[in-house]
Amino acid sequence: MLNMDWKPDPTSQTPLHLQIKDFIKNKISVGEWAVGTKIPSQRALAELFNVNRSTVVSALSDLIAEGLLEGNTKGGTKVINNSWNLLASSPPPDWSSYVQAGTYYPNQPTVQHINRAEFHEGIVRLGTGELSPELLPSEQMKKMFEDNSANSFSLGYEEAKGNLHLREKVSDYLRGIGIHSSPANILIVSGCLQGLHLIATGLLERGSTILLEKPSYLYSVHVFQSSAIKFVGLPMDEEGLQTNLLSQYMKGYSPSLLYTIPSFHNPTGYMMSESRRQEVMKVCADEGLPIIEDDVYRELWFDTAPPLPLKARDPNALVLYVGSLSKTLSPGLRIGWVVAPEPVIERLADIKMQHDYGSSSISQWVAAKWLGSGLYQQHLTYIRKQLRIRRDLTDQLLKTYFSEIASWSVPSGGFYIWIRLTVDVPLHMLFERASKAGILLNPGLIYDRNAGSYLRISYAYAKLNELERGLSHLSDLIKGMVSASRSKI
Numbered sequence: 001m002l003n004m005d006w007k008p009d010p011t012s013q014t015p016l017h018l019q020i021k022d023f024i025k026n027k028i029s030v031g032e033w034a035v036g037t038k039i040p041s042q043r044a045l046a047e048l049f050n051v052n053r054s055t056v057v058s059a060l061s062d063l064i065a066e067g068l069l070e071g072n073t074k075g076g077t078k079v080i081n082n083s084w085n086l087l088a089s090s091p092p093p094d095w096s097s098y099v100q101a102g103t104y105y106p107n108q109p110t111v112q113h114i115n116r117a118e119f120h121e122g123i124v125r126l127g128t129g130e131l132s133p134e135l136l137p138s139e140q141m142k143k144m145f146e147d148n149s150a151n152s153f154s155l156g157y158e159e160a161k162g163n164l165h166l167r168e169k170v171s172d173y174l175r176g177i178g179i180h181s182s183p184a185n186i187l188i189v190s191g192c193l194q195g196l197h198l199i200a201t202g203l204l205e206r207g208s209t210i211l212l213e214k215p216s217y218l219y220s221v222h223v224f225q226s227s228a229i230k231f232v233g234l235p236m237d238e239e240g241l242q243t244n245l246l247s248q249y250m251k252g253y254s255p256s257l258l259y260t261i262p263s264f265h266n267p268t269g270y271m272m273s274e275s276r277r278q279e280v281m282k283v284c285a286d287e288g289l290p291i292i293e294d295d296v297y298r299e300l301w302f303d304t305a306p307p308l309p310l311k312a313r314d315p316n317a318l319v320l321y322v323g324s325l326s327k328t329l330s331p332g333l334r335i336g337w338v339v340a341p342e343p344v345i346e347r348l349a350d351i352k353m354q355h356d357y358g359s360s361s362i363s364q365w366v367a368a369k370w371l372g373s374g375l376y377q378q379h380l381t382y383i384r385k386q387l388r389i390r391r392d393l394t395d396q397l398l399k400t401y402f403s404e405i406a407s408w409s410v411p412s413g414g415f416y417i418w419i420r421l422t423v424d425v426p427l428h429m430l431f432e433r434a435s436k437a438g439i440l441l442n443p444g445l446i447y448d449r450n451a452g453s454y455l456r457i458s459y460a461y462a463k464l465n466e467l468e469r470g471l472s473h474l475s476d477l478i479k480g481m482v483s484a485s486r487s488k489i
Contacts, residue, residue, distance in 0.1 A: 036096025127442025153365035162188025178312030215448035240272030264414025
C-alpha cells in the first residue's frame with residue numbers, strides 16, 4: 001500500500017509529523033488511497049516511517065480534523081474524503097464498495113502476503129515455486145534474439161489457437177512423451193493458470209463439482225471458486241490419489257471432472273505410480289468422467305522419467321492435458337498449452353481471444369525456437385542436474401536442523417519437499433514470525449485447510465547459501481516457539 005522508498009527526513013526543518021501528514025494527504029489527493037481505503041495501523045506506520053508512534057498519531061489527528069480520515073478503535077482508520085472533494089457538491093465513488101462487490105474472489109490473505117513479500121529485497125524465499133534466476137537461460141535467450149539469421153518474428157496478433165509453427169513444435173515434443181496430438185488440438189495459453197481459467201469459465205456450469213487431490217495447488221488459487229465451482233478433496237498418499245475411493249466419491253458427489261497433478265505433485269512432490277494411473281483411467285473411462293491433467297512438472301525428474309502421462313493412454317479423449325514452459329524454461333515467457341478435442345479447443349480459443357487477443361507473439365516465437373532447435377532438451381538436462389543438487393542439499397539441511405521437529409519424504413523430482421512438523425506450533429504465528437525474520441514460507445493451510453502442521457519447502461528458487469541460512473533460522477524459530485509454549489505449562 002505504501003511507497004516503501006519514502007521516509008520522512010529527520011534533517012528537514014519541517015517537523016516529522018507534518019512530513020507524514022503531507023505524504024498521506026498526497027496519497028489521498030491523487031487517488032492512490034481512494035475513499036473507503038483502510039490505512040495501515042499506527043504501529044505499522046511508525047515502523048514503516050521509522051518514527052515514534054506519537055509522531056504518527058499527530059499526523060493522523062490533523063488529517064482527521066481536516067475531514068480526510070475517520071478513525072475508530074474497532075475498524076481502524078480509513079479515508080472518508082479527499083482534498084478536492086472538500087469543495088465539491090457530490091461525493092466521489094466509494095471504490096472500496098466496488099472492490100468488495102467484484103465477482104472474482106480475492107486471493108487468500110496469506111497468498112496476498114506472499115505475492116507482495118516475494119519482491120521485498122533481502123527476503124529468503126523458502127516456498128517459491130519457480131526456478132532461481134541463476135538457473136534461467138538468460139545468455140542463451142540473449143543470443144537467440146541477436147541471431148540475425150533467425151526467421152523474424154511477428155509483432156502482430158497471432159491466430160486464436162496460437163502460432164501454428166509453435167503448435168507444430170509442441171505437437172512434436174508431446175509425441176516424445178507418448179501424446180499424439182495434431183496442432184489443431186493444441187491451444188497456446190499464457191501459462192497453465194490461464195488454461196485452467198479458460199476451462200473453468202468455458203466448459204463448466206456454475207455450481208459444478210470437481211474432484212481433486214487433497215492437498216492441492218488448486219486450493220491456493222481461485223480460478224474455479226470464482227465460477228462458483230465446488231471442490232471435493234480426495235485423500236492421497238505417496239503413490240498419488242487413492243483410486244480405491246474414486247468410484248465412491250463419484251457416486252456421492254456427481255462431479256463434472258477430476259483435476260490431478262500426477263507427476264511431482266504440488267505441493268507434496270509425490271509421483272502417481274503406474275498402477276494408480278491405470279486405475280484412474282479405468283475408473284474415469286467407466287464413469288465417463290473427464291480429467292484435467294496438470295503436467296507442468298513432469299520433465300523435472302532426477303533419475304528415471306515418470307510413467308507416461310494420463311493423456312498418453314486416452315483412447316476415449318477423456319483428458320484435457322495442460323503443460324507449460326514456466327517451470328522448466330522461463331516463467332516470464334508465459335507460454336503453456338492445452339491439449340483437448342478440437343471442439344473444446346475452439347471454445348477455449350474463442351474465450352481467450354475475448355480475454356487477451358492471444359498470447360505474446362514474441363514469446364511464442366521464442367518458445368518455438370527452443371522446442372525446435374534441440375536447445376530445450378539440453379537445457380532440461382542441465383536443470384535436472386542442478387535441481388538434484390539442490391534437493392540433496394535441502395534434504396541434508398533438513399536432517400541437520402529438522403530431524404527432531406519434522407518428518408518428510410525425499411521427492412524424485414520437481415521443486416518441493418512436503419514436511420510435516422511433529423511439534424505443536426501454530427502455523428499462522430510461525431508464518432508471521434518467519435516473515436519478520438526475512439523468511440517467506442508457504443504454509444500447508446494454503447493447499448488444504450486441514451494441513452495445519454505442514455510446510456511446502458521449495459529447493460528451486462533460493463540460493464544455496466540462502467537455503468542453509470533460511471532453514472537454520474526457521475528451525476531456531478520453531479524450537480523457540482516450542483520452548484516458550486512448554487514454559488507456560
